[in-house]
Amino acid sequence: MPTVGELTAPYANFMLGPRSGAGVCESCFNFTSGYARCYACTRNQTWLDAVLPISYSVAHEQLHHALAGYKRLTGEVARRLRIELAAVLWRFLAEHEACLAHAAAAARFELVTTVPSGDRARDQRHPLRFVAGLVGPVGQRGERLLRRSSTGAGGRSFDAAKFEPLRALANESVLLIDDTWTTGASAQSAAAALKAAGAGPVAAVVIGRHVNREWHENDRRLHALSRPFAWETCALCARDG
Ligand SMILES: [Zn+2]
Ligand SMILES: [Zn+2]
Numbered sequence: 001m002p003t004v005g006e007l008t009a010p011y012a013n014f015m016l017g018p019r020s021g022a023g024v025c026e027s028c029f030n031f032t033s034g035y036a037r038c039y040a041c042t043r044n045q046t047w048l049d050a051v052l053p054i055s056y057s058v059a060h061e062q063l064h065h066a067l068a069g070y071k072r073l074t075g076e077v078a079r080r081l082r083i084e085l086a087a088v089l090w091r092f093l094a095e096h097e098a099c100l101a102h103a104a105a106a107a108r109f110e111l112v113t114t115v116p117s118g119d120r121a122r123d124q125r126h127p128l129r130f131v132a133g134l135v136g137p138v139g140q141r142g143e144r145l146l147r148r149s150s151t152g153a154g155g156r157s158f159d160a161a162k163f164e165p166l167r168a169l170a171n172e173s174v175l176l177i178d179d180t181w182t183t184g185a186s187a188q189s190a191a192a193a194l195k196a197a198g199a200g201p202v203a204a205v206v207i208g209r210h211v212n213r214e215w216h217e218n219d220r221r222l223h224a225l226s227r228p229f230a231w232e233t234c235a236l237c238a239r240d241g
Contacts, residue, residue: 004136007087008231014062015055015088015229016222018209020239023221028184029053029209029235031218040183044158047191050103050203052236053181054092055229056222057208067179067208071127082127086134088207089177093137096234097175097205103236104203109175112138113145115190115204116163120148132177145174146193156182162189165197173201181206 018029025031025038028051032038057063070081101108117126132142149164174194178187181204191202213219 004087004090007084008091011063011084011088012229012231013227016058016225016227017229017233017238018053018056018235019225020235027051028181029056031211031216031221033216040185044183044185044188045160045192047188047195047202048176048184048204049105049201050100050236051181051184051187051206052096052100052103052203052234053206053209054088054234055208056211056225057180058211058213058222063208064210070131070179078127082131083134085179085207086131089131089135089205090137091231092234093135093205095231096237097137099234099236099240100175100203100205101173101201102240104173104201106173106201106203108173109203110141110172111143111145111169111199112141112175112177113143113194115176115178115187116146116148118148118162118186120150123148128177128179131179135177138177141175145169145197146190156185158185158192159189160192160196162186163193165193167197169194169198169200171198171200174199174203176202176204178204178206180208180210182210 023032023034025041026036027041030038066081070085114128114132117123146163151161187204194202
C-alpha cells in the first residue's frame with residue numbers, strides 16, 4: 001500500500017500554490033487586474049468565513065484532468081485518481097487545517113462535510129464524498145450535512161435554496177470540502193444552507209481554484225509561482241508569516 005507521501009509526490013510537480021498579494025483576490029485567491037476582490041467574489045453573497053485553495057487548476061493541465069477524471073472516468077483509472085486526490089487532501093489538511101480554522105475564527109472544525117453535487121440524482125453517490133471519506137485527518141468528524149434541494153435553481157449562480165440541510169446544527173464550526181472552485185457560487189450556496197441550519201464558522205478547502213491561463217496576465221503570473229509545490233506552506237500561512 002503506497003503512503004500519502006508517495007501518492008502525492010507527483011502532484012508537487014504540477015500543483016501551483018496560490019499566494020496573496022497585489023492583484024490577488026483576498027477571499028478566493030483568483031488573479032484580478034489590480035482589484036482586492038475578483039468579480040465573482042464581489043457579485044456572490046459571501047457566507048464562507050474563509051476559503052483556502054490548495055492549488056490553482058488550469059484548463060487542460062494535469063490537475064484539471066485529475067479533478068475532472070476522478071468523477072467522469074470509471075474503473076482502475078478513476079480509483080487511482082480518487083486515492084491520489086484523497087492523499088492530496090490528507091497531506092494538505094494535516095499541515096494547514098489549523099491555518100484555515102484560524103482564518104475563520106474557529107478554534108477547530110467540529111464537523112467536516114462536502115459540497116453536494118449540483119445534480120440531485122448523482123448526489124447520493126458523489127465521488128467527492130468517497131474521496132473525503134478516505135482522508136485520515138477528517139476522522140470521525142465527517143458527516144453528510146447537505147443535499148441538493150429540488151427547489152433551488154440550477155446553474156452556476158449563487159442560490160441560498162440550492163442545498164438543504166439534513167439536520168439542525170448547534171453553532172458547530174464546519175469545514176466544507178470541494179474539488180474545484182470556479183466562481184465559488186456552489187460553495188457559497190452550501191455555506192448559506194449550513195448557516196441557515198445553525199452552523200457557526202464555515203470555511204472551505206478546495207483542491208483546485210480554476211484560472212484561465214489566457215486571461216489578462218495570468219500566464220505570466222502562473223509562471224511566477226514557486227515550483228515545486230511547497231507542502232509546508234499554504235496561501236494563508238504564507239500571508240500571515
Ligand atoms: Zn475571489
Ligand atoms: Zn498553512
